[in-house]
């Protein structure tokens with residue numbers, strides 16, 4: 001059963017359970033273009049859905065420890081350094097759980113920053129602001145020693161990758177994924193359909209270094225145009241199936257968009273007020289009701 005958030009500031013256990021659940025829900029969402037889902041391995045040869053679920057579960061302890069940081073007093077630099085230490089332990093634990101396959105490095109980065117921020121922030125805007133400030137603070141341990149596919153793509157194509165997305169306050173979550181997700185739910189679409197539309201909206205606009213690494217600039221252009229056509233077409237569900245089929249065949253995988261979708265699902269599950277203005281009493285009551293109605 002999906003965990004519920006009954007108090008705020010939230011307790012680390014609940015936040016961690018919601019974070020793991022968000023990553024599991026992204027993995028299970030089917031169909032998805034190029035990504036691992038319940039239908040198969042998409043454009044990948046070294047992962048399947050059970051590996052993704054195992055990887056998500058392996059991050060639970062790291063998320064508890066990240067969320068707990070906000071309960072301790074420390075300055076911004078110490079907080080960033082401790083997040084870095086926990087993040088690297090989390091990456092090693094994930095790689096241990098997957099036999100060395102990079103399943104969720106990006107998800108750990110994105111949700112790791114968001115969960116650290118969520119331990120203290122009382123609004124959604126506050127979470128993104130705190131997470132961005134954390135991402136902009138350099139880690140005293142320095143940059144990761146090993147050059148990644150993502151870093152190579154950032155250098156080769158001059159795009160902004162996972163680090164810049166976070167430093168800018170996750171604009172693709174706040175301005176693309178969350179609005180698409182919520183518009184779908186408001187229209188009465190199913191949760192699954194709303195998440196699929198949010199994912200395809202992300203694919204249409206993110207400079208995803210996973211796609212660039214596999215397919216170069218032309219691969220990214222093809223994915224973004226196919227995503228746009230899928231959103232604009234009349235039958236979203238059949239267009240999505242065709243998109244998924246062709247992306248799988250081309251082995252173009254939007255791993256960055258998948259991680260940002262998981263981040264959006266996580267933040268949405270917190271049911272926090274979206275802005276910093278004082279929360280009207282009625283809204284507080286509505287939030288409590290929403291939390292209880294969800295489960």
Ligand SMILES: CC(C)(COP(=O)(O)OP(=O)(O)OC[C@H]1O[C@@H](n2cnc3c(N)ncnc32)[C@H](O[C@H]2O[C@H](COP(=O)(O)OP(=O)(O)OP(=O)(O)O)[C@@H](O)[C@H]2O)[C@@H]1O)[C@@H](O)C(=O)NCCC(=O)NCCS
Pocket residue numbers: 044083084085086087088090102103104105106107108109110112113139144147148149150151154160161162163165206207208209210213214253255256257259260
């Ligand atoms: C700072 C870190 C993020 C590491 O820095 P790095 O520069 O190495 O990061 P990147 O590689 O650039 O990005 C990391 C992952 O972020 C996802 N991503 C890609 N594009 C975007 C984007 N535009 N916005 C947001 N996120 C994005 C992506 O993750 C997914 O892809 C992974 C699979 O990719 P890959 O390894 O290339 O695998 P394959 O395609 O399968 O390879 P082949 O088979 O073809 O060889 C998968 O994990 C998805 O999650 C990027 O990979 C950060 O990690 C770091 O500093 N860590 C240190 C600890 C720390 O401070 N942590 C703090 C928070 S806990």
Ligand SMILES: Nc1ncnc2[nH]cnc12
Pocket residue numbers: 026027034035036037042044052103104107253255258259
């Ligand atoms: N569903 C998925 N398939 C492949 N890589 C991913 N990274 C995060 N989620 C993923």
